[in-house]
Amino acid sequence: MERSSYYRKALGRKVVCRILPGLLCFLPVLLPASGRSLVSEKGLVSGRVSASGQDVSFSLQDLGRGRYSYKGIRLRDGDLIFQEACHGTTEAAIKGVTRSAGGYAFTHVGMVCIREGKAYVLEANVPRVSLTPLEAFLMPGGVSFEAGADGMDAAEAGTADTVAADMFGADTDTAVCPPVSVLARLKPPCRKLIPKALALGMACIGKSYDYGYVLGDSSYYCSELIYQILKDANQGQEVFPLNRMTFKDSTGRTLPDWEAYFERHSMPVPEGEAGINPGAMSRSRKVLWLLGRIRP
Numbered sequence: 001m002e003r004s005s006y007y008r009k010a011l012g013r014k015v016v017c018r019i020l021p022g023l024l025c026f027l028p029v030l031l032p033a034s035g036r037s038l039v040s041e042k043g044l045v046s047g048r049v050s051a052s053g054q055d056v057s058f059s060l061q062d063l064g065r066g067r068y069s070y071k072g073i074r075l076r077d078g079d080l081i082f083q084e085a086c087h088g089t090t091e092a093a094i095k096g097v098t099r100s101a102g103g104y105a106f107t108h109v110g111m112v113c114i115r116e117g118k119a120y121v122l123e124a125n126v127p128r129v130s131l132t133p134l135e136a137f138l139m140p141g142g143v144s145f146e147a148g149a150d151g152m153d154a155a156e157a158g159t160a161d162t163v164a165a166d167m168f169g170a171d172t173d174t175a176v177c178p179p180v181s182v183l184a185r186l187k188p189p190c191r192k193l194i195p196k197a198l199a200l201g202m203a204c205i206g207k208s209y210d211y212g213y214v215l216g217d218s219s220y221y222c223s224e225l226i227y228q229i230l231k232d233a234n235q236g237q238e239v240f241p242l243n244r245m246t247f248k249d250s251t252g253r254t255l256p257d258w259e260a261y262f263e264r265h266s267m268p269v270p271e272g273e274a275g276i277n278p279g280a281m282s283r284s285r286k287v288l289w290l291l292g293r294i295r296p
Contacts, residue, residue, distance in 0.1 A: 064195035066114025078194030079112040083179040100279035109278040124220040139296035183291045196233035212267040245275040
């Protein structure tokens with residue numbers, strides 16, 4: 001009995017002195033960085049949000065845990081879906097202004113949010129930030145997404161002679177065809193940010209689309225929204241890097257279509273300003289994996 005008691009006490013001392021300190025090292029990862037529940041953080045939302053004419057209820061405690069199977073493809077909360085506009089008159093223009101991973105020409109991106117057994121995509125699209133049902137996101141009825149020039153760097157500059165009608169006021173593709181959609185997943189070091197990022201994104205629903213590609217105001221373009229909510233969830237540290245926007249050709253002249261675009265919106269051309277686009281985001285291999293096509 002005395003020998004057994006001795007070994008139990010020795011084992012107890014080993015746990016306290018060696019194992020417990022190691023476990024304590026992981027607490028900063030397991031607990032919110034602020035030391036507070038997401039529910040109590042100022043500015044975060046709970047309850048119900050409007051999504052394409054329907055209400056979606058959610059609990060902040062459950063954000064980041066959602067799973068959904070779509071045609072045999074397993075989606076998770078926080079997955080990103082990159083899109084390349086469907087074929088037509090805008091395709092060549094878009095490919096001229098964006099450079100993406102995997103040989104794609106991504107023009108749009110949104111974040112998966114799974115609620116009440118259904119999948120939605122949090123997106124900043126014309127005219128505002130919304131929570132769009134997955135099926136509608138994958139097959140938007142021929143609507144052209146943003147031109148792909150948000151945050152393009154010098155290597156990505158090109159011509160965008162025909163982009164969305166609601167942006168340029170001109171006729172564009174009218175064929176009903178789905179964009180090419182590619183599923184991506186944040187790597188483990190970034191996945192812990194998803195619950196707070198989704199909560200912050202919910203709070204942005206209804207805010208206006210950012211036609212001027214300006215960071216830091218109250219409106220958002222698609223990749224800016226994803227960039228900002230992940231950055232804010234990471235205590236102000238960037239997850240995706242920014243680059244410098246340019247709307248000029250190889251001769252240094254601002255492309256006529258971009259001159260017309262910003263003139264139409266009574267905005268200055270944000271040449272040289274910081275920005276980000278879906279293509280550049282998709283090339284961040286340290287941050288995410290591209291998993292493959294997802295079809296409507």
